[in-house]
Amino acid sequence: MTIRSNHRPAYAAVAVSVASIALLQNLVIPVIPMIEADLRIDSDAATWTMTAWLIAAAVATPLLGRVGDLRGRRATLLAVLGLVMLGDLVAAFAPNIGVLIAGRVLQGAGGAVFPLAFALLREFMPPQRLTGAIGSVSALIGIGGAAGSVLAGPLSASIGWRGLFEVALIAAAIGALLAVAWIPRSATRASGRLNSLSGVLLSGWLVALLLPLASGAHWGWTSPVTLGLFALAAVLLVAWVVSELRSATPLVDIRMLAHRSIWPVNAAGVLIGVAVFGFWGYLPLFLEVPADTGWALGLTAQTAGLVLVPLLAGMSLAGFATGALSRVLTLRTQLVAGALVMGASVVAAVLFHAAIWQLAVAGGLFGIGVGTAYAAMASIIVEGVPASSVGIATGVNANLRSIGSAIGSALMTAIVFGSVDAGGRPFESGYDTAWLTIAAVAVLAAVIVAVVPVTRRRDEVPVLLPTAPQPVLADAA
Structure with a gap:
């Protein structure tokens, strides 16, 4: 088919678009103190810059994913990127916190890029390369989110916190231009209305x-x-x-999501979201606890960010290897293995955290687990639902992971900071208890996927898995 003949440049356009939005997920976290000082606000007001993005993305992801299914994914992708660029402009020149939050709400619409990207990949990627393409894009989502939090500090020191949104604007504009030039018009549309x-x-x-x-x-x-x-x-x-x-x-086909081939993956998505934020989101805080507590490492924010590099590398390696792994392991087996590796690496961090290298190794293993689980999860959803429902189905899965992340944040805060010393600093036992809980959650995700038998839906049209080596890394480059 013609739509598959130019899949390499189309894949590149999707990847750049996804990366530009992924950067925005955690971009403001390291620069919240700068925002507080510049806009003269307290920390409670400043945290709404994160909450606004989370809620806007949660609402936009399934709704705009469904709009893409109905009206065309390419056109919807371009419209979403336009909203994000407008949000970047508003945030970059915001005179007060209200305008900045409005800009972050507009940026949150970019969450819909992720399900739109997966739906587009199913349209134009050859079947034998689809799993690898989904894996690599899934890796980019995680890498972009982590890279945003790691790079924001050093970049803001040079260009200020407002300059970060200008960089995001340029990245989104490049993604939009490539999408116009290289992504073919959507060939598959769902019937009905919103x-x-x-x-x-x-x-x-x-x-x-x-x-x-x-x-x-x-x-x-x-x-x-x-x-x-x-x-x-x-x-x-x-x-x-x-x-x-x-x-x-229906906006979301509940019966489709309740099928045995789909609901265990979505349930695992919630639990893996809990585990990802519970460890990944709190590892820098653990590293930065002052050394005078007698048990902590007392790293600076910049050094703590560097300790996350192995996590990013592990996630990247696992995500890009999904296509090759699918020739020897089923996607469900990869999801189970990824969740188990996540749990084991968190337990390792609890047992061995006296030196930086120990946590770096644990983080690297955790990244491999996350990358494997995320890529397999996305591939199972994309390949397991009708082509006309890919946008909404992957949007729901992404939302469930976001809900899991919010639960993970609340759980970690309650356990870690539920008991503090006279100086308001958490105890080592608080982190140990919280992370062991997180490890158990990851293992539970693996158990749910492993024990529920798989049956094929009557309306399912299987997507051929690769039977020969795929040059996915070359395509990604």
């Missing part, structure tokens, strides 16, 4: 759930606001499920 009621209910329960998860530690987990929002999220979730099951044109 279910507005389902969209409102879905957005409502996501916002009601993520707000208290992000701010519950500050508000108090038993405060009326926190408990009220959790209750509202539960009510809206039930209403959304009922609405989808009764609708002739």
Whole structure:
């Protein structure tokens, strides 16, 4: 088919677009103190720059993923990149925190790029190279997110925190130009319309759930606001499920997601999201605990960032190797193995953390586990649902991982900072307990995928897996 004949430049355009958005995920975390000082705000106000992105991405990812299924993925991708570039401009020149948060909301629409990218890959990649392409793009999502947090500090020292958004603007513009030039127009479209009621209910329960998860530690987990929002999220979730099951044109096909080939992967997505943020997100904080506690390493923020480099390398290696591994291991086996490696590496960090190199090795192994699990998860979803539903299905999976990350953050905060010394610093036992819990969560994800038997859906059209070596690394380069 013609649409597959130019897959190499189209793949490059998708990869650049994905990388430009992935950078924005954690870009502001290292520069929050700079934002506080420049805009003269407190830390509570500054953290909304992260919360706003999270909630906007959670809402936009499934909704715009479905719009891509219905109206064309290439056109939707370009529209999303346009919104992101507008958000970059707004954030770069924001005179106050309100405008900056508005810019971050616009940037959050970029979360929809990820499901759109996977759906586009299924359209134009040859079947024998699809798994490798999905694996490498999955790796780019993780690498970009981590690279944003690692590079933001050094870059901001040279160009300021506003300059970071200008760099993101340039990256998104390059991705958009390449998409216009190289990505073919979408050949597969779903029939029907966008279910507005389902969209409102879905957005409502996501916002009601993520707000208290992000701010519950500050508000108090038993405060009326926190408990009220959790209750509202539960009510809206039930209403959304009922609405989808009764609708002739559902936004999300609940029955498809409940199939045995899909729901264990989504359940694992939540648990792996918990584990990823619980270890990856808190490893720098662990490294930066002052050495005068008697047990900590007391690294600077810059040195702690360097310790994450093996994690990035491991994730990259595993993601790009997925295509080759699929010739000897099923995708489900890779997902199970990745989750088990994650759990084992976290246990290793609990047992051995007296030296920097020990945590660097544990981080590298954790990266291999994350890269393997993420790539396999995305491939299972893309190859296991009808072509017309890839956007919404991968969007839901991405959202579930985001919910897991929010749960992981809340869990770690409650355990690690639930008991502190006179100086407000956490105890070593707090990290040990939290990380052992995280390891158990990762193992549970592996168990769920391993024990649920797989059956093929009646409407499933299998995607051929590679039977010969794939030059995926060359394509990625």
